[in-house]
Amino acid sequence: MIEYDSVTKVFGIGKKAVTATDNVTFTIDKGETAVFLGPSGCGKTTMLRMTNRLESITRGSIKVNGQDIMDMNPQKLRLTMGYVIQQIGLFPNKTIAGNIAIVPRMLGWNKEKIRARVDELLNMVKLDPEIYRDRYPVELSGGQQQRIGVARGLAANPDILLMDEPFGAIDPINRDQIQDEFLKLQAKLKKTIAFVSHDIHEAIKMADKIAIFKDGKLVQYDSPESILMRPANKFVSDFVGADRALKVLGLLRIRDAMNLSPKNLVQAGTDAPQVLKMMEDRGMKFAFVLKDNKPVGYVSPKLLKYEQGKVEDLVERFPEELGTREPLRDALSAMLMHDMIDFPVMDDNGDFAGSISYKNIQKSILELYYEDQDG
Amino acid sequence: MNLFVFIQENLSMTLFLTWEHIWLVGMSLIIAMCTGVPIGIIITKNKELANKVIGGANVIMTIPSIALFGLMLPILAIVGHGLGKVPAIIALVLYSLLPIIRNTYIAIKNVDPAIVDAGRGMGMTKWQLLREVEIPLAIPVILAGLKTAAVMNIGIAAIAAYIGAGGLGVFIQQGIARSHEAMILTGALAVSLLAIIVDLTMSLLEKLVTPRGLKL
Ligand SMILES: Nc1ncnc2c1ncn2[C@@H]1O[C@H](COP(=O)(O)OP(=O)(O)O)[C@@H](O)[C@H]1O
Ligand SMILES: [Mg+2]
Numbered sequence: 001m002i003e004y005d006s007v008t009k010v011f012g013i014g015k016k017a018v019t020a021t022d023n024v025t026f027t028i029d030k031g032e033t034a035v036f037l038g039p040s041g042c043g044k045t046t047m048l049r050m051t052n053r054l055e056s057i058t059r060g061s062i063k064v065n066g067q068d069i070m071d072m073n074p075q076k077l078r079l080t081m082g083y084v085i086q087q088i089g090l091f092p093n094k095t096i097a098g099n100i101a102i103v104p105r106m107l108g109w110n111k112e113k114i115r116a117r118v119d120e121l122l123n124m125v126k127l128d129p130e131i132y133r134d135r136y137p138v139e140l141s142g143g144q145q146q147r148i149g150v151a152r153g154l155a156a157n158p159d160i161l162l163m164d165e166p167f168g169a170i171d172p173i174n175r176d177q178i179q180d181e182f183l184k185l186q187a188k189l190k191k192t193i194a195f196v197s198h199d200i201h202e203a204i205k206m207a208d209k210i211a212i213f214k215d216g217k218l219v220q221y222d223s224p225e226s227i228l229m230r231p232a233n234k235f236v237s238d239f240v241g242a243d244r245a246l247k248v249l250g251l252l253r254i255r256d257a258m259n260l261s262p263k264n265l266v267q268a269g270t271d272a273p274q275v276l277k278m279m280e281d282r283g284m285k286f287a288f289v290l291k292d293n294k295p296v297g298y299v300s301p302k303l304l305k306y307e308q309g310k311v312e313d314l315v316e317r318f319p320e321e322l323g324t325r326e327p328l329r330d331a332l333s334a335m336l337m338h339d340m341i342d343f344p345v346m347d348d349n350g351d352f353a354g355s356i357s358y359k360n361i362q363k364s365i366l367e368l369y370y371e372d373q374d375g
Numbered sequence: 376m377n378l379f380v381f382i383q384e385n386l387s388m389t390l391f392l393t394w395e396h397i398w399l400v401g402m403s404l405i406i407a408m409c410t411g412v413p414i415g416i417i418i419t420k421n422k423e424l425a426n427k428v429i430g431g432a433n434v435i436m437t438i439p440s441i442a443l444f445g446l447m448l449p450i451l452a453i454v455g456h457g458l459g460k461v462p463a464i465i466a467l468v469l470y471s472l473l474p475i476i477r478n479t480y481i482a483i484k485n486v487d488p489a490i491v492d493a494g495r496g497m498g499m500t501k502w503q504l505l506r507e508v509e510i511p512l513a514i515p516v517i518l519a520g521l522k523t524a525a526v527m528n529i530g531i532a533a534i535a536a537y538i539g540a541g542g543l544g545v546f547i548q549q550g551i552a553r554s555h556e557a558m559i560l561t562g563a564l565a566v567s568l569l570a571i572i573v574d575l576t577m578s579l580l581e582k583l584v585t586p587r588g589l590k591l
Contacts, residue, residue, distance in 0.1 A: 052496060054492070054495060054496055074498075075498045075499075075500060076498070077498075078496060078497060078498035079497070079498035083493065083497055085489060085492060085493060085496070087487075087489030087492075087493075088493070089489035089490045089491075089492060089493025089494070091490060091494070091507065091508045091588075092490075092512065092586070092588045092589055093508060093511045093512055093586035093587075093588045094507075094508075095588070102494075102497055102499070102507075103497050106497075106498060106499065106503070136591055137588060138589075139591055149493075162496070
């Protein structure tokens with residue numbers, strides 16, 4: 001846990017003084033990722049660097065796991081926190097293993113333990129230890145170097161990770177991939193992370209909480225959903241962009257919005273005329289066909305007209321399969337692409353779990369939005 | 376050819392003067408290295424001091440060697456060392472300091488700030504940073520400074536014969552005094568050869584001490 005209490009940082013004195021952070025108070029809970037977000041020069045990096053005392057604090061206090069960092073030896077404090085920066089800063093004269101081993105060596109680990117840890121970390125960041133252990137940083141691509149930067153930050157298994165635009169210098173495709181991998185890693189490791197970014201997409205993706213800064217002031221500290229749907233002021237809503245509803249769709253999962261007990265279901269073995277009659281009686285435009293609780297396709301009155309066999313032989317296949325964990329954005333995209341307003345949703349085993357319609361999506365967005373009007 | 380005859384007839388003298396020359400240059404280089412490298416490192420922490428120190432060393436470099444010997448003579452005469460090896464070595468040390476200090480300073484300053492920041496952020500002390508990265512990365516550049524100083528000092532040491540420091544300059548000085556062409560040539564060739572050999576050896580050494588990660 002990291003507690004920032006009225007933290008102010010002033011660079012310089014007199015006329016030239018710059019207030020980099022201004023009376024900032026918030027708390028990063030244990031195991032959560034807080035993304036410091038805002039335009040260039042708003043104080044994100046300064047905030048981060050005060051946390052491990054690379055910058056001094058002008059006023060206020062920072063507590064790490066309950067202890068005031070000013071009461072701790074700066075070197076010892078830093079040994080307990082991983083530090084990963086955009087420029088990476090690998091030591092060019094040391095091998096990959098040597099770079100990862102820096103903090104463990106300072107902590108006095110024995111050789112065996114360090115070697116095992118280096119290999120473990122290389123595997124963790126998806127680089128084969130046999131190949132990369134003894135290479136030098138110059139022999140690696142930018143993306144690979146940044147993976148080593150992350151591995152080095154995690155080397156001594158610190159509770160806390162400080163990351164300053166760690167993926168900022170990587171090309172978009174690799175960045176997306178390394179972000180995904182890091183998210184998976186964090187799901188297991190549950191580190192307390194302070195993560196600086198100027199990219200709203202990255203913030204939404206990585207954050208449990210987003211801290212939005214403007215001119216050194218903390219403007220809003222909230223979950224990504226709340227930041228998107230209930231921005232504190234115009235600065236925040238401008239910063240998150242006019243497409244904030246679409247961004248929320250990237251954040252919400254299908255399972256958060258789907259209809260768990262849709263009415264328009266028919267079993268595969270049912271006869272077509274029977275289904276047609278039911279559909280006409282209830283005014284259904286289409287129905288999902290299930291076989292052994294797995295969706296096999298859909299039927300419409302038009303498809304069933306004049307047919308006698310079982311519905312399973314008459315179905316149209318779904319053009320796309322959607323799972324409960326996929327973002328709502330994917331569901332909406334499927335609807336737009338295939339001109340369908342309702343899709344079945346499958347759980348991890350491929351069994352039918354519910355359905356997602358355009359109305360479901362809209363409802364979940366509006367719910368988030370209306371919390372705003374109420375509160 | 377009478378050059379070879381001269382060398383043959385004065386072989387032990389030639390070898391002795393060569394050795395004396397190497398000793399003068401080597402000694403002054405070791406002293407300059409032991410003072411210049413730490414000075415170069417220390418001044419990286421203070422830009423103002425750095426400017427003063429490097430500026431001062433620059434001024435020394437601009438004083439012609441023969442003038443420097445002359446200037447030191449009355450001062451060192453007080454302690455009875457106006458002539459001989461002591462003033463020669465002092466002058467050679469002073470001349471070596473600039474390339475050594477400057478190269479050390481520049482090499483350490485040129486270490487990527489991101490590397491230093493990452494190191495500090497991981498909890499390394501200034502000393503650990505110096506030992507683990509800054510100095511290893513700087514060594515080739517420092518060595519280049521030593522090479523410059525060594526080659527330059529081989530030439531300056533030849534002039535030090537005029538204040539009785541010995542070395543190969545003795546051949547040149549006495550050869551001129553006696554119009555002995557072979558003697559002058561022996562001294563001149565030996566000094567040049569020495570300079571070339573030192574230059575080549577130290578260039579090789581420079582390559583050897585470059586960290587592997589920088590050579591790839
Ligand atoms: N070492 C420093 N000396 C003087 N001013 C600084 C220093 N570091 C940062 N600043 C100033 O503090 C403000 C915040 O900088 P920074 O925290 O780096 O912003 P961000 O990371 O959000 O881009 C800027 O106005 C910047 O110019
Ligand atoms: Mg920054």
